[in-house]
Amino acid sequence: MPHTIPNKQVIYSKIPTTYPFPGEHLTLHESTIDLDTPLKEGEFLVKLLVLSVDPYMRARMRDPSIKSYFSALTLDKPLEGGTVSVVLRSNSEKFKEGAVVSGFGPFQEYAVVSKEAAGAYELRNGPKEIPLTNYLGNLGMPGMTAYVGLFKYGKPKKGETLYISAASGAVGQLVGQIGKILGLYVVGSAGSDDKVEYLKEIGFDEAFNYKTAGDLTKKLAETCPKGIDVYFENVGGKMLEAVLDNMNQFGRIVACGMISQYNRENPEGIHNLTLMVTKRLRMEGFIVSDSPEMKEDFIKDMSKWMLEGKIKYKETIAHGIKQTPQAMLDMLQGKNFGKQVVKVADL
Amino acid sequence: MPHTIPNKQVIYSKIPTTYPFPGEHLTLHESTIDLDTPLKEGEFLVKLLVLSVDPYMRARMRDPSIKSYFSALTLDKPLEGGTVSVVLRSNSEKFKEGAVVSGFGPFQEYAVVSKEAAGAYELRNGPKEIPLTNYLGNLGMPGMTAYVGLFKYGKPKKGETLYISAASGAVGQLVGQIGKILGLYVVGSAGSDDKVEYLKEIGFDEAFNYKTAGDLTKKLAETCPKGIDVYFENVGGKMLEAVLDNMNQFGRIVACGMISQYNRENPEGIHNLTLMVTKRLRMEGFIVSDSPEMKEDFIKDMSKWMLEGKIKYKETIAHGIKQTPQAMLDMLQGKNFGKQVVKVADL
Numbered sequence: 107m108p109h110t111i112p113n114k115q116v117i118y119s120k121i122p123t124t125y126p127f128p129g130e131h132l133t134l135h136e137s138t139i140d141l142d143t144p145l146k147e148g149e150f151l152v153k154l155l156v157l158s159v160d161p162y163m164r165a166r167m168r169d170p171s172i173k174s175y176f177s178a179l180t181l182d183k184p185l186e187g188g189t190v191s192v193v194l195r196s197n198s199e200k201f202k203e204g205a206v207v208s209g210f211g212p213f214q215e216y217a218v219v220s221k222e223a224a225g226a227y228e229l230r231n232g233p234k235e236i237p238l239t240n241y242l243g244n245l246g247m248p249g250m251t252a253y254v255g256l257f258k259y260g261k262p263k264k265g266e267t268l269y270i271s272a273a274s275g276a277v278g279q280l281v282g283q284i285g286k287i288l289g290l291y292v293v294g295s296a297g298s299d300d301k302v303e304y305l306k307e308i309g310f311d312e313a314f315n316y317k318t319a320g321d322l323t324k325k326l327a328e329t330c331p332k333g334i335d336v337y338f339e340n341v342g343g344k345m346l347e348a349v350l351d352n353m354n355q356f357g358r359i360v361a362c363g364m365i366s367q368y369n370r371e372n373p374e375g376i377h378n379l380t381l382m383v384t385k386r387l388r389m390e391g392f393i394v395s396d397s398p399e400m401k402e403d404f405i406k407d408m409s410k411w412m413l414e415g416k417i418k419y420k421e422t423i424a425h426g427i428k429q430t431p432q433a434m435l436d437m438l439q440g441k442n443f444g445k446q447v448v449k450v451a452d453l
Numbered sequence: 454m455p456h457t458i459p460n461k462q463v464i465y466s467k468i469p470t471t472y473p474f475p476g477e478h479l480t481l482h483e484s485t486i487d488l489d490t491p492l493k494e495g496e497f498l499v500k501l502l503v504l505s506v507d508p509y510m511r512a513r514m515r516d517p518s519i520k521s522y523f524s525a526l527t528l529d530k531p532l533e534g535g536t537v538s539v540v541l542r543s544n545s546e547k548f549k550e551g552a553v554v555s556g557f558g559p560f561q562e563y564a565v566v567s568k569e570a571a572g573a574y575e576l577r578n579g580p581k582e583i584p585l586t587n588y589l590g591n592l593g594m595p596g597m598t599a600y601v602g603l604f605k606y607g608k609p610k611k612g613e614t615l616y617i618s619a620a621s622g623a624v625g626q627l628v629g630q631i632g633k634i635l636g637l638y639v640v641g642s643a644g645s646d647d648k649v650e651y652l653k654e655i656g657f658d659e660a661f662n663y664k665t666a667g668d669l670t671k672k673l674a675e676t677c678p679k680g681i682d683v684y685f686e687n688v689g690g691k692m693l694e695a696v697l698d699n700m701n702q703f704g705r706i707v708a709c710g711m712i713s714q715y716n717r718e719n720p721e722g723i724h725n726l727t728l729m730v731t732k733r734l735r736m737e738g739f740i741v742s743d744s745p746e747m748k749e750d751f752i753k754d755m756s757k758w759m760l761e762g763k764i765k766y767k768e769t770i771a772h773g774i775k776q777t778p779q780a781m782l783d784m785l786q787g788k789n790f791g792k793q794v795v796k797v798a799d800l
Binding site: 165174175176342346355361362363364367372373374375376377378379380381382383384385386387388389390391392393396 | 512521522523689693702708709710711714719720721722723724725726727728729730731732733734735736737738739740743
């Protein structure tokens, strides 16, 4: 006898031109699922515990004719992203009943993971002491983004100055703390005085509120008196222009994201790129999934730093899958503080 | 008894805000020199044979309070740049009377090179069959710029597409021909139909006139049907935007110069830099003088290619030192065709 229960989903229902608004571009839908549905070989049924809302997801909400590294989302289908789940039933060798898994999947309370989709899942790979939500943050994609970006593309040398925009975000706060472990002079900016205070608490040498700082070029010259050697770029636009003015010769710009531009119909122009030549700068865009070879070192180092108390980690947790559209909007508007996640159910 | 003769000089007399105009920003001055002037140890007296006008020189004509990799020129002093000269008298071990030397020096008919300045000079280092003017071009700074830029920063792989803007210029024409030797698909743009014709003659797979091409993004999509893997950037501005639209994933932008921006009071903005992230592009500025370790290989390879007829090389030669200010303006306005030099005297 089928055991059918409600199964709430977050549906991508319309392409946004600026921000994705709850109830318009992202909507709640209640479908059903049969928990006793037969599982083919390699399949498993998961119950969603936590989901992640991240800036890159906005870039998938586009006209599918525009090609990019990540396919456009399909209208009227569930939003997809980082999740932590528990396996309820399994016909898989690797993912047994009761296992906690993190993976890339649909935002719905219950889902059957096919054999093909299982490749995007993995067993909890860090110490049990670390909270489950962290597997979407410092021990998940944002953490590895910080790690890969700083080491592989930033190539920092002890004593250099590292500047991070959107520094209190999921990635930025980790980049800064790893920078301090490496002996760098670390400066960050964020969009509220509370966030700036937090950056100083977790060890940033300098931090400022970009919204009240006035002239950004001058502010960077003040806070980075020796110039900037490595810029961890999360925002783009006017901030990038001000950074270019303050970069040292042979500086590196790690282009992780340009969130200030994603929700604009007309992106801002960068007017001082000739400095790339005269200062011999390198700017490099990267995506964490291109560097799977660094995964093992990342998990090992980050778990160690966490357990030693060298890395602090701040999250904004929304409660209930219904809050997902609002959590996405809040994150894109910078209202979150630290990594934004949504807790869907307890383990 | 002193042997004093006239000594014409090209003087930098006013900071330009757009183009440097002959008679206003660059002026002719006739001083004198005593050809029998005593030479201290290490000094030598040279007679100028050929001088070079290059885009980077415009960047030195600025307010000296603006710092950059290359110091600002000093007002009311001679312009400085690449030269080929013959040694008339010498008190130097290395630079003997009669030697042909290339070096970085003042634009005047005769000059005493001090012991300190001698480090910027070298003896003719390639085969005698190659014309002297070439030591300011394919066997000089522009040639090495092409070589270093393409190999060290472009890292091209056989079969990839290389696109070059300002492709008929001193550097661009060499980049394209080296690209063909390496087995790349080579596309270039230039500012006249004659220049485009020349690019096809020297082996470019495709070439177009950017002034009559209409929509540059579309034109690049047509001429680079497999996308662009390496962009040798000489111009900046709208061209760079169109290239970003057409770059392939993991493409490399070798930022050699951005000549379209040097003579503008208000530089153009680049609006699609978020593509740096989504396509994982690398953009790197470079200056040839940072790579002296490649000099020997460059001279060896380039001489070989020249003598084998694998590299053709076009110059625009102005005659007489008086033509220098006009030659500079012509070059900055794109009226030259190939490397612009000024022949001052015969050997």
